[in-house]
Amino acid sequence: METALFFLLALGYICLFIWGLILSKNRGLFKLTNVLLLVILGLIYDNAIIAFGKFIGKGTVLEWLSYGRFWLHALFTPTLILFAWSVCFRTDLPWAKHAFSKVLAYLLTIGLILFELFVSIRGLKLEAVWKNGLLTYESVGSTNPFMVIVITLLLGIVGSILMVKFRFFWLLSGTVVMVLGSVLANWISFPIMNVLEFLFIVSLLLTKKFILQFKGTGL
Numbered sequence: 358m359e360t361a362l363f364f365l366l367a368l369g370y371i372c373l374f375i376w377g378l379i380l381s382k383n384r385g386l387f388k389l390t391n392v393l394l395l396v397i398l399g400l401i402y403d404n405a406i407i408a409f410g411k412f413i414g415k416g417t418v419l420e421w422l423s424y425g426r427f428w429l430h431a432l433f434t435p436t437l438i439l440f441a442w443s444v445c446f447r448t449d450l451p452w453a454k455h456a457f458s459k460v461l462a463y464l465l466t467i468g469l470i471l472f473e474l475f476v477s478i479r480g481l482k483l484e485a486v487w488k489n490g491l492l493t494y495e496s497v498g499s500t501n502p503f504m505v506i507v508i509t510l511l512l513g514i515v516g517s518i519l520m521v522k523f524r525f526f527w528l529l530s531g532t533v534v535m536v537l538g539s540v541l542a543n544w545i546s547f548p549i550m551n552v553l554e555f556l557f558i559v560s561l562l563l564t565k566k567f568i569l570q571f572k573g574t575g576l
Contacts, residue, residue, distance in 0.1 A: 359489045359548060363408035366555055370401040373558055380565055389443035390565050392436035397558060399429035404551070410492040415485050423483055423494035431473035437508050438466040440561065441515045447568040448523065469504045476501050489546065509535060525567055531560020 374397045381391055403426045406419075413419040442462035445453035452458055483494035509532060516529030538553030 359491050363404050367401055367404040370397055373397055389439045392439050393561055395433045399433040407493055420494045431478050435466050435469035438462055441511050444515055444568055448571055473504050527560045527563040531557040
């Protein structure tokens with residue numbers, strides 16, 4: 358059942374990626390909100406490798422493909438900081454119009470990427486894990502949640518602003534769903550986190566759709 362779920366998630370992310378491209382067709386791909394497409398590409402890869410794991414089989418090939426899951430997470434996920442800033446800029450929040458806020462967003466993004474590379478990727482060792490009919494290579498030892506916590510907190514703040522100022526609740530709802538998933542994952546063997554993560558990405562795309570319809574500059 359879990360194998361089928363991850364195949365469906367990979368297919369679902371492909372659909373979300375296509376949706377993201379459609380949303381961007383009239384605005385161009387080189388906009389900061391389109392960093393979300395990089396995150397989705399990483400999730401397509403992540404879920405596909407998990408789904409195909411037992412078919413690839415235990416060994417060097419699957420192990421090295423699995424390293425890609427961690428690298429893409431480290432390189433792409435922090436760019437959601439730029440997505441959050443762009444949302445604020447496009448909705449004409451005064452503080453986001455200052456150059457300092459943009460510089461800070463870039464510095465924080467680069468800082469989180471470097472943090473992940475030095476803390477999570479450097480010295481990363483993987484071991485084969487069989488669980489619920491899935492074969493994956495997972496990190497030996499605990500992972501550092503700092504980057505995820507920072508991004509979740511900032512997206513939650515931006516989501517709260519959108520809800521209060523524009524009655525747009527999808528971003529905050531998606532962020533709350535992610536937090537709920539991280540809590541439930543400690544008690545439920547079913548990969549609930551992966552399912553709720555999908556809903557979180559849907560909320561980000563709905564946010565992108567909202568700001569594309571909002572009056573403002575074409576960032």
